[in-house]
Amino acid sequence: MSDFNDEPNINRKGTLHGLVSKSMLANRAKASRREDGFGEVVKQMDPNLLAVPGSVQQGRLSVTGLGSAGNRSPGRNSISIDGRDGGEGEEDELLAKATKSMMAELSREPLPIQYVIENLETRVQATGLYKEFMLFIPFIILFFIFYLNGRNIEENHLSAAGIRVPLLQTQFPAPQRNVDAATAWPVGGGPPQLPQDRQFNTLTRAADYKLWFEDVVVPLIWDCNSADVRHNPLQQRGQHIALGAMQMRVQIMPNRSCNPNPDYLPAEALTGRTIRCFDSFDADKSLKTPICGTTNPAFPSQTLWQYVDAGLISSTGTSGWIASYPGGGYTASIPFNATCNEALAFAETLTDTTFNDPLTACGIISDDTTRFVILEWFQYNPSTDTFLASKVYYEVSNGGAWIPTFQFRAFPVWSTQRLGQTAFDIFFLVFVLYFWFVFVSQWLTHYQRTHKVLDFLLDAWNIVELTNLTTFLAVLILRFIWWAQSIQKRIQLPFSDGYPAGLDAVVLLYSYQIYANAVNAVITVLKILKYLRLNNxxxxxxxxxxxxxxxxxxxxxxxxxxxxxxxxxxxxxxxxxxxxxxxxxxxxxxxxxxxxxxxxxxxxxxxxxxxxxxxxxxxxxxxxxxxxxxxxxxxxxxxxxxxxxSAIEPLDQVVLRQLSSLKFTLHPRNLKQWIQLTINGKSRNDLIFEMTKYIQEHMDLIELESPELLDNDLPITIEELKNWLPEHLDDDIGPFYTAVLWDDIAHDYHIDIQSEEYQQKKEIEALIKKGVLSVVTSTVERFDDAEKCMRGLENIVATLEGYVR
Known part of the structure; x- marks a missing residue:
């Protein structure tokens, strides 16, 4: 195979004239007559342009022997035209052939070289996109299976609603409080003071939080019908099995964490007085010293309100409206096998004292010191084989506002029952790695062609592809870590009395997968637009x-x-x-x-x-x-x-052409050639790419020697296209496929020239040519009149000279 990049040892001027041969000029004249109606312009062209020697041999441009007039090289794929001797006859023959082609089939008509190159380049790109699209269809199906496999969203939603709705929408105080208040009436001669009914989202102070915990949380989670009965560790409320214990974490700010404005409260004004000042939450300034020191009434073996660092209790922090809070804090646990009275006794300690001395007081939730309080626990639903992480928390601003937030996340934990899903995940990983291989291969190919590294990555669709693949890889890494964490925790029921902190890492990893896959779902669907470029x-x-x-x-x-x-x-x-x-x-x-x-x-x-x-x-x-x-x-x-x-081809014609393309694909001759190319390690897409390079080299020579010729379309016929190609490439492509390919290009061209933009362009060009022709004609007529006047003057001068003699 000849190397396209080899520098041919030729006379480029002769090459140019060999390229722009009489045939091409004749085709240009024919095209001009057909599209613009100005064939007369071509007739007035300089005959010298039609009589310059040159040839094309074996797909390369070269100069033929000039010694013999009208000599035509007998070699295959070569044309030799000598305009100095006998050129006029050959020109007439080519003109006749061009005129005959006007009446021939559409595929025999000449086409602009620029359009042919652009169409071939588009076909190469379209073929690559089509192959990617054929792989993308099963990939997107597998992706959504991967995304939703093992997750029944509706069941998880209803499962979470079983705890979310009563927890957040139940009114408190409990009716019994109002009954007790009404029974005690009259007290001191006044009407009974009935507590105001509230819901979770309407808490405004620490006292409301204590009432909500006593009247809503405890009766919902613990069995208050048998208030003194301690249940087994597998306590089940409805379809949910409570795991271990509920944990309460509190972040507080100490007194004097901020300083009053000295302009308003000078030192002398503070003498003998104490101005308490609690700043907004700051993890570095938050209180961490031991407090309370009494026994947890719901968990006698645990000291109430121990401060634990985030790394020791939970790896998950919490993001709220005001700030982000670490996973640690002052903690206390209420086991699910505790009695209802023990849980209520714990609730009584939440606000039982004023938080003046943090070293001895146990009423940790107050309106001034508390900045964050969270209840978190885990449940298991055996019918759906999923776990539920419930986190209900309040943020308290330094201005006193209570801001409610909640999280309910359903998640699975890997077990041997999910081996089939694991095998599918591994298969999907292979698919992702293949697309990574394709992406890197395209990047290397682009670099080999352009020698630019970042140019490929700056393409918008390549940025989308890189983001998509990177996110897929991150999801799969998280999925493998989730497997490892699930196996490491060895989750088995029943749990111990403590809070199952190990599940925090599992739910966090699984949630990150969901978030990343949610992004991937959007990007993957948007990638469909990339492949829709194949259709106008x-x-x-x-x-x-x-x-x-x-x-x-x-x-x-x-x-x-x-x-x-x-x-x-x-x-x-x-x-x-x-x-x-x-x-x-x-x-x-x-x-x-x-x-x-x-x-x-x-x-x-x-x-x-x-x-x-x-x-x-x-x-x-x-x-x-x-x-x-x-x-x-x-x-x-x-x-x-x-x-x-662009003009849109009618749908019925599109269907007919697709059927014709299918017929060509299944033709025995085409199948035989395709098999032969495959055996030789070649593809038609590579051959079309190589064909494009050869044609583009000819265009580069034209641009180098006579760029003014590119101001108009240069026509080329299918015969000339074959003559421009080297022998090995013409043999590989074959005349059968070349004819079909040329027919498709001609069809696309005649669809495109029907567009409104193209017609307007041609109308403008026609008007310009008509105006130029009118100006040139009038100028020539003036020259003729001036020539007649000069001849008349010459006759007059000659007559006068005769008289003078």
Missing amino acids: RMNILTRTIDVTKESLAGVLLLFIFVVASYAISGTALYGNTMWDFRTVDQAFVSLLFMLFGNFDYETMRQVEPTLTAVYFFTYTILAQFLLLNFIIAILSEGFAQVSTS
Whole structure:
């Protein structure tokens, strides 16, 4: 095989003229007559351009012998045209052939070389995308099986609802408290003081939290119908088996963790007085010294409120609205096999004293010192074979606000019953590794062709692919660690009396898998747009975005600036009162929702009656009426541009061509050639790529020697295409496949030239040519008139000279 990159030892000027031969010029004349109706322009071309020697031999451009007039090289795949002797006859023959081809089949017509190269390059890329797409279809099916395998979302939701709904929506205090208060009436002659009914989300102080724990949590988890009965470790409430013990963790800030403003409280004003000051939560400043020191009434073998570092009790921290809290803190456990009265006795210690002396007091939950309090426990549902991690917690700001949050996560723990799922996961890992191999191979191939390392990674679709594969790999690594953690913990029921801290790592690893796979689900589906580029009907979205990306990026950036500025302003105006404007980032989100009609104008007006109207309506006009409509206008313009740039083939013709393509694929001659190429370690896609390189080399020579020729389309026929290829490549491709390939290219070309954009372009070119021809014709006529005048003057001068003599 000849090396395409070898430098041919030729005269490039002769090569150029051999390339732009009479046949090509004749085809150009024919194309000009067919499309523009200006064949007369070609007739006036300089005949010298049609009579320059040159040849193409064995797919390479070279100069033939010039000694014999009209000599034609007999070698295969060679054309020799000598315009100095006998060239006119051959030109007439080629012109006649070109004229005859006008009446021939569509596939025999010449096509622009530029279009042929572009079409071949597109076919090479499309073939690669098609192969990827054939693998992507089973991959995406396997991915969603991998994502959902072993997870019944609906069952897990209902399982969690069995504990979530009564825990969060049950009103407290319990009715018995109101009965007792009413029975004690009258007290001191006044009406009975009935406690206000609340729910979990309406807690506002430490006393409310104690009532919620006594009246909701304890009766729901422990058997208060038999208040003094201690149950076995496998205590089951409904379908759930409580595991070990419930754990309460508290983070508190010490007194004097902040200092009063000395401008308001000078030292002399504090003499003999104590100003208590508790700062917002800070893990470094939080209280860690021993407190209380009494026995846990629900767990006699444990000291109440021991401070434990995060690494010793749990590896999972907690993210809240205000701050992030470490996994440790002051802890206490309430075993599930404890009696109801023991659990209630523990509840009585939560706020039984004022938290003035942290070294002796046990009422750890208070309105000033507490910053974070969490209840966490695990349950197992044997019917679904899943565990449930329940975490219900409150954050307390240094301003006194109680902010509720909860987490209920269903998760499995690996066991031998999941060996089938494990085998599937390993098979899916092989699939992911294969796609990594394909990605790296494409990267290396791109580097070999362009010698650029980062150019491949800067492509948008390659960035998406890299992100997708990296996330898949991270998920599989987490999955293997989850297996190892599950095996290491050796989870077996019943649990001991303590809190099963080992399950925290298991649920965390499994949750990270879910989060990463959630991202992958979106990216994987978006990758379908990459393969939709194969179809002009389906790639309208990506083409529109590609056309409008520069204008769209500018307007989107301006849109972000406008919303960000209003978010800062809204935080200053409404942040002290409205939850949706408490921070700049939350205000930014709220303003985006405002564009869809989700806003509370009345509350905004009550908070800031003077500026709300100006704030609201200016934001609505700028962000919604102007910028959003600008974005819509840009996309609409891009869509119109894309729609006019290509013609859509009728669906019935597409179906017929697909059937014809299938018929060609199953043709015995095609199958025989395909098998032969496979045996030789070749593929048609590689052959088309090599064909493209040879044609592109010819175009590079034209651009090097006479770039002005590229101002117009250079036509080429199928015969000339064969003559440009080396013998080995022509043999590998074969005349049968070459004819089919040329027919497909011609079909695509005649579909594309039906587009509105192409027709407008040709109309403009025709008008320009017509105008130039008119100017040239009038100028030539003036020259003819001037020549006649000169001849008349010459005759007059000659006559006068005769008289003078």
